[in-house]
Amino acid sequence: MSEKIIMKNPVVEIDGDEMTRILWAEIKKELLSPYVTLLTDYYDLGLPHRDETDDKVTADAGAAIKKHRVGVKCATITPNEQRVEDYHLKQMWKSPNATIRAILDGTVFREPILVNCVRPAVRNWERPITIARHAYGDVYKAAEYRVPGAGRAELVFTDAGGTETWRETVCDFEGPGVLQGMHNKDDSIKSFAHACFRFALDKKQDLWFSTKDTISKQYDQTFKNLFQVIYETEYKSAFEQAGITYFYTLIDDAVARVIRSEGGFVWACKNYDGDVMSDMVSTAFGSLAMMTSVLVSPDGCFEYEAAHGTVTRHYYRHLKGEETSTNPIATIFAWSGALRKRGELDGDEALTRFADRLEAASLQTIESGLMTRDLAGLCEGLTPTILNTADFLRAIRARLDTQNS
Ligand code: NAP
Numbered sequence: 001m002s003e004k005i006i007m008k009n010p011v012v013e014i015d016g017d018e019m020t021r022i023l024w025a026e027i028k029k030e031l032l033s034p035y036v037t038l039l040t041d042y043y044d045l046g047l048p049h050r051d052e053t054d055d056k057v058t059a060d061a062g063a064a065i066k067k068h069r070v071g072v073k074c075a076t077i078t079p080n081e082q083r084v085e086d087y088h089l090k091q092m093w094k095s096p097n098a099t100i101r102a103i104l105d106g107t108v109f110r111e112p113i114l115v116n117c118v119r120p121a122v123r124n125w126e127r128p129i130t131i132a133r134h135a136y137g138d139v140y141k142a143a144e145y146r147v148p149g150a151g152r153a154e155l156v157f158t159d160a161g162g163t164e165t166w167r168e169t170v171c172d173f174e175g176p177g178v179l180q181g182m183h184n185k186d187d188s189i190k191s192f193a194h195a196c197f198r199f200a201l202d203k204k205q206d207l208w209f210s211t212k213d214t215i216s217k218q219y220d221q222t223f224k225n226l227f228q229v230i231y232e233t234e235y236k237s238a239f240e241q242a243g244i245t246y247f248y249t250l251i252d253d254a255v256a257r258v259i260r261s262e263g264g265f266v267w268a269c270k271n272y273d274g275d276v277m278s279d280m281v282s283t284a285f286g287s288l289a290m291m292t293s294v295l296v297s298p299d300g301c302f303e304y305e306a307a308h309g310t311v312t313r314h315y316y317r318h319l320k321g322e323e324t325s326t327n328p329i330a331t332i333f334a335w336s337g338a339l340r341k342r343g344e345l346d347g348d349e350a351l352t353r354f355a356d357r358l359e360a361a362s363l364q365t366i367e368s369g370l371m372t373r374d375l376a377g378l379c380e381g382l383t384p385t386i387l388n389t390a391d392f393l394r395a396i397r398a399r400l401d402t403q404n405s
């Protein structure tokens with residue numbers, strides 16, 4: 001076996017909760033530490049430690065990614081009322097992902113991991129579709145309330161000097177209802193656009209973008225126009241050279257075209273569209289456990305994670321001493337993504353190559369018929385052997401060792 005790789009710079013390691021926390025430790029032990037002397041800046045975002053630190057650890061982890069530029073994150077619990085009770089929390093801490101996204105002001109790219117024995121539900125999809133989700137504003141940062149009864153709702157803008165410069169009636173209510181005010185910022189939309197154009201160039205894939213600008217003539221139109229101007233002034237020639245295209249269409253037209261497509265492109269979506277469409281696309285490609293996610297900030301920081309959550313149901317079975325067959329692939333790919341990016345930034349070819357080998361060994365293991373339960377049900381063309389998580393990781397390690405020798 002070749003010598004262990006020594007890393008030149010650290011990746012920010014963000015630990016998490018429940019079943020994925022268990023996977024995290026096992027992946028490090030079986031698939032990383034034997035091959036790489038891991039250099040990490042470690043933050044424990046397990047819920048008890050977030051509570052102990054009044055969630056300061058989450059902000060610290062975000063700041064560390066800004067410093068080191070590459071992070072890898074385990075899935076974490078976003079507390080709800082039930083979790084506040086179960087964990088005796090001081091308060092209902094915010095989603096760590098939202099906190100880190102706010103610090104990095106990034107765009108989230110979600111890409112399915114394809115294996116040849118799992119066919120997408122959409123038969124004509126041959127290549128992955130990456131969803132680029134704008135991760136700032138709109139309904140996720142809206143002011144809203146229930147309207148108690150009759151009255152007028154207005155949209156008012158007061159400029160920085162204190163002068164009211166805009167007032168428009170939203171609705172003259174005759175009775176109770178609901179009201180919401182959303183916003184976005186040109187700066188955030190522009191950095192979203194840059195992140196998408198750069199990512200598409202990096203991947204050498206077409207970029208699609210969709211909004212509802214025919215209905216939303218100021219709000220969505222702004223997204224459309226900013227993308228168009230940035231494309232024409234800064235990316236058009238690079239796209240032409242790379243042989244890729246930028247394509248804008250209405251969101252409903254985009255949905256229809258995506259279904260009829262062969263895949264193999266990046267689909268940029270507004271925040272809500274990206275939230276919804278990424279779950280649809282990942283499910284149609286096979287399984288949420290086969291979806292990676294990377295947050296890319298405008299200043300070039302990268303945070304890799306699995307798209308799924310902490311797999312609570314499996315964790316409770318694990319706590320009862322039962323064997324689980326939880327799929328570690330997306331978490332492995334979060335690590336390989338982070339190590340590859342670290343290798344690229346540091347000019348460390350050995351590390352980049354290890355990331356490639358780890359991914360190849362993982363996919364080959366599945367394609368040889370050894371897999372976790374979630375995939376066995378989707379698998380076609382071979383008889384799958386269902387392994388528990390630990391045995392599946394050992395099978396991947398055996399493949400890695402064969403490649404290594
Ligand atoms: P989840 O953890 O993604 O799990 C939902 C279901 O999907 C599981 O019960 C399991 O189905 C299946 N699944 C997901 N990942 C799998 C894997 N790796 N292997 C096998 N099956 C897998 O979502 P959730 O139950 O809605 O959320 C649980 C917790 O995760 C919540 O506290 C939530 O706040 C948190 N969460 C965190 C993140 C994040 O940190 N990025 C994202 C989403 C949710 P079966 O039980 O049918 O096998």
Ligand code: MG
Pocket residue numbers: 275276279
């Ligand atoms: Mg969602």
